[in-house]
Amino acid sequence: MKTMAEELFKEFREHSVSEFFRKNAAMLGYTGKIRSLTTIIHEGVTNAIDAAEETGVLPKIVVIIKRFDEEPEHFRVIIEDNASGIPEEFIPNVFGKMLAGTKLHRYMQSRGQQGIGVSGSVMFGQITSGKPATVITSTGNGDIIRADVMIDVDRNEGKITNVEKHKGKWRGTRVEVEVKDVTYMRSRYGPFNYLRMTAIANPHVHITFVEPDGTLTILESATDKVPERPKPMPLHPWGIMSDDLLILAKHTKSRNVVSFLSAELSRVSKRKAEEVCKLASVPPKKKPSELTWEEAERIVSAFKQVKLYAPPTSGLRPIGAADIESGMRQILNPEFVYAINRPPKVYRGGLPFIVEAGIAYGGSAGKTTDRKNENEEGEAGMELIRFANRAPLIFDQGGCAITTAMRNIDWRRYGVDPAAAQLTLFVNVASAYVPYTSAGKQSIADEPEVLDEIRTAIMEVARELRKFLYRKIKIKERQERAGVFEQHLPIIAKKAASLANVKEPDIKPLLKKVSGVDNAEEES
Ligand SMILES: Nc1ncnc2c1ncn2[C@@H]1O[C@H](COP(=O)(O)OP(=O)(O)O)[C@@H](O)[C@H]1O
Ligand SMILES: [Mg+2]
Known part of the structure; x- marks a missing residue:
């Protein structure tokens, strides 16, 4: 007789990552017809910009x-870049293997992190249209490779077919994904707005966009400065747990614990490492790979007892106030714009981040959509645009720390009526480890330090806006006053002159003086 357990456990199976995400595509942002299409664009565009920046070229994306x-619901999405290109042997893993990439094991600020981005799009295309993705790429060595890629879901492996090689001088990557059951719309959640937001936060990027109806939009770059290449940053002891430490210990080249701690962690000198070993009662000459869990725990807690410099922030790459302003100016053409870049801070004890904020008033600020579109009218209002490491966050707005921070502010104190103001508020959180609320990476968790910084940043830009609005009201009042004088003074002058029986005086200089219009701008 078989036991019940034996019977039940016959069904016990192992699943691949791909199988998991095939069933849970929503976790990667493939939910809803508009959002799914935007997610494909997002994955392609973030990879293109990351790759171009790492290559050190100005990103040009089509x-x-x-x-x-x-x-109506069947599309081909094409994303092309001018970055490094992908070596032929890596094509199956880049596009067909989930949780694989060049970014996951580095502690560095980039748009992608987990290696499930573009493979997720390939998967979504495959499960909705049944078709492989097409990749055309060249590393600039004279060979252009073209291949179809599908994911073998059971094995989490990429399979390439129809490989062709052509000769040609070009470098970059072009990915084409065929997808069904999605909708194209020029709404807040659609690809057009996604690209517009990308352009604002990345003034160095040049984007050419062709919509399904053939409309061509070129989002010109507003600067030709290539951002500095991202630098990997070692972890800081304040931000690590025992498990992190043991993983580092397994892979390190260092031969003893002291040199391991000082080589793999930031702000740890040999002297500090010795001090920590002593406090933790760990032999300093021990081989790192032989560290036990208990020793790792003791090291982590010993680090809390010694004095250390705060984590380095050299690897963070904020946009910078000047570039935020030029990005907002280029796309929104506002009457007023102001941006700031806050100093680096840390959360969870050791993870550095920087918050940046910008505000634009007038022009097309506050209007998320283009009015020539049939789907949605552009209306005035307060628009919040959120970014993490310069990548737009469009979905899950409600659960995001940036939204919470904005809502907690009493806008009327800044002279703003949130329902009617023609305003775009911009917030970017830069960090090698952004605390996303989920794998879809569309909203930032309410970490208290992060939330606090966002709030401070927003208030700082809001104060500048208040000054501007105040100045605007004053100028208007003066102009109105001038209007009154202009209207009545000549009549009074004429009447008075005739009463006094003298020649009518020239009142022009007087008008200027009383109205103060001429010098209103400089005064405030
Ligand atoms: N356009 C591209 N040019 C060069 N390399 C790319 C490009 N797109 C993706 N890659 C490589 O493929 C890897 C996997 O990409 P992806 O699945 O989007 O994960 P992630 O961006 O999170 O690393 C990247 O880490 C990168 O090494
Ligand atoms: Mg990616």
């Missing part, structure tokens, strides 16, 4: 969305 004739 995005084309083609609709299949007579099929």
Whole structure:
């Protein structure tokens, strides 16, 4: 007789990561017809910009969305870049293997982190259209590779077919994904707004966009400065746990614990490492790979007892106030714009981050959509645009620390009516480890230090806006006053002159003086 357990456990199976995400595509942002399409664009565009920046070139990106004739929900999405290109042997793993990439094991600020971005799009295309993705890429060595890629879901492996090689001088990558059951719309959540937001936060990026109806939009770059290449940053002892330490210990080249701690962690000198070993009762000459869990725990707590410099922030790459302003100016054409870049802070004890904020008033600020579109009218209002490491966050707005911070502010104190103001508020959180609320990476968790910084940053820009609005009201009042004088003074002058029986005086200089219009701008 078989036991019940034996019977039940016959069904016990192992699943691959791909299988998991095939069933849970929503976790990667593939939920809803508009959002799913935007997610594909997001994955392609973030990879393109990351790769171009790592290559050290100004990103030039082309995005084309083609609709299949007579099929409203069937598209081909094409994203092309001018970055490094991908070596042929890596094509299957880049596009067909989940949790694989060049970014996951580095502690560095980039848009991608987990290695499930573009492979997620390939998967989504495959499960909705049944078609492989097409990749065309060249590393600039004269060979252009073209291949179809599909994911073998059971094995979490990429399979390439129809490989062709052509000769040609070009460097970059072009990914084409065929997808069904999605909708194209020029709404707040659609690709157009996503790209517009990308352009604002990345004034060095040049984007060419072709919509399904053939409309061509070029989002010109506002600067030709290539951002500094991202630098990997070692972890700081304040931010690590025992498990992190043991993983580092397994992979280190250092031969003893002291040199291991000082080589793999930031702000740890040999002297500090010795001090920590002593406090933790760990032999300093021990081989790192032989550290036990208990020893790791003692080291982590010993680090809390010694004095250390705060984590380095050299690896953070904020946009910078000047670039935020030029980005906002380029896209929104506002009457007023102001941006700030806060000093680095840490959360959870050791994870550095920087908050940046910008505010734009007038022009097309506050209008998320283009009015020539049939789907949605551009309306005035207060628009919040959120970014993490310069990548737009469009979804899950409600659960995001940036939204919470904005809502906690009493806007009327800054002279703003949130319902009617023509305003765009910009917030970017830069960190090698952004505390996202989920794998979809669309909202930032309410870490108290992060929330606090965002609030402070918003208030700082709001204060400048208040000054501007105040000045504007004053100028208006003066102009109105001038109007009154202009209207009545000549009549009074005429009447008075005739009463006094003298020649009518020239009142122009007087008018200027009383109205103060001429010098209103400088005064405030
Ligand atoms: N356009 C591209 N150019 C060069 N390399 C790329 C490009 N797109 C993706 N890659 C490589 O493929 C890896 C996997 O990409 P992805 O699945 O989006 O994960 P992530 O961006 O989180 O690392 C990246 O880490 C990068 O090494
Ligand atoms: Mg990616």
